[in-house]
Amino acid sequence: MMDAPPLAVDVDGTLTDGQGAIDHRVLPVLREWPAPVVVATGKSMPYPIALCQFAGIEGRVIAENGGVVAVADTDTLRFEGDRAAAQAVADAYVEAGYSLGWREIDFVNRWRETEIAVAREQPLAPLESIAAERGLEVVDTGYAYHVKSPDVSKGQGLEVVADELGLDPAAFLAVGDSENDVSTFEVAGEAVAVANADDAALAAADRVTDDAYADGFFEAIGVDPIR
Ligand SMILES: O=C(O)COP(=O)(O)O
Numbered sequence: 001m002m003d004a005p006p007l008a009v010d011v012d013g014t015l016t017d018g019q020g021a022i023d024h025r026v027l028p029v030l031r032e033w034p035a036p037v038v039v040a041t042g043k044s045m046p047y048p049i050a051l052c053q054f055a056g057i058e059g060r061v062i063a064e065n066g067g068v069v070a071v072a073d074t075d076t077l078r079f080e081g082d083r084a085a086a087q088a089v090a091d092a093y094v095e096a097g098y099s100l101g102w103r104e105i106d107f108v109n110r111w112r113e114t115e116i117a118v119a120r121e122q123p124l125a126p127l128e129s130i131a132a133e134r135g136l137e138v139v140d141t142g143y144a145y146h147v148k149s150p151d152v153s154k155g156q157g158l159e160v161v162a163d164e165l166g167l168d169p170a171a172f173l174a175v176g177d178s179e180n181d182v183s184t185f186e187v188a189g190e191a192v193a194v195a196n197a198d199d200a201a202l203a204a205a206d207r208v209t210d211d212a213y214a215d216g217f218f219e220a221i222g223v224d225p226i227r
């Protein structure tokens with residue numbers, strides 16, 4: 001086998017099962033991967049940082065769809081996007097009679113610093129029009145609607161992380177499942193969508209796995225996990 005490439009890996013739908021639970025078999029695989037692993041997610045920062053911590057890997061994280069980038073190796077923490085603008089969209093959406101759809105104590109947005117996420121059970125059209133009025137966009141990850149600045153993306157985050165690590169972004173193998181992974185797929189040298197991916201990710205991928213979720217991730221990186 002050729003040298004293992006650095007990985008840019010999505011979380012929800014890629015390292016998880018269909019219910020959002022991490023497939024425990026990914027933890028030793030991430031830890032033993034011989035090249036850098038970058039976790040690139042729409043979730044807020046504490047989730048991927050905790051994943052890195054508990055998997056025993058260096059904290060190299062793209063959170064909030066690129067809004068927050070952390071590279072422990074170089075003591076880097078970078079923010080993009082506009083939380084206040086996203087909050088104004090959320091406020092106007094609630095003002096118009098809708099709800100963000102989370103529980104009263106909102107762990108989805110509590111530590112979110114550059115965007116706002118809305119539950120997918122909530123109406124999308126008014127959220128999109130309110131966001132567009134304010135120059136923001138809504139991205140559907142299959143797990144939440146994210147109200148974000150259009151110039152922020154996981155792919156831009158990957159360019160920052162690669163630069164910090166002294167790597168060419170084109171050296172990365174990216175694995176993901178949704179619209180918010182398309183920018184990563186464009187920046188990475190090789191892009192693999194897992195079988196459960198949405199149409200945007202399928203169209204942007206160089207390869208699509210036969211297996212779904214974490215099994216698709218293992219297939220994408222050519223690893224046979226211990227069960
Ligand atoms: O937070 C989400 O909505 C999706 O997260 P993901 O980018 O790890 O799939």
Ligand SMILES: [Mg+2]
Nearest residue numbers: 010012013177
């Ligand atoms: Mg995903």
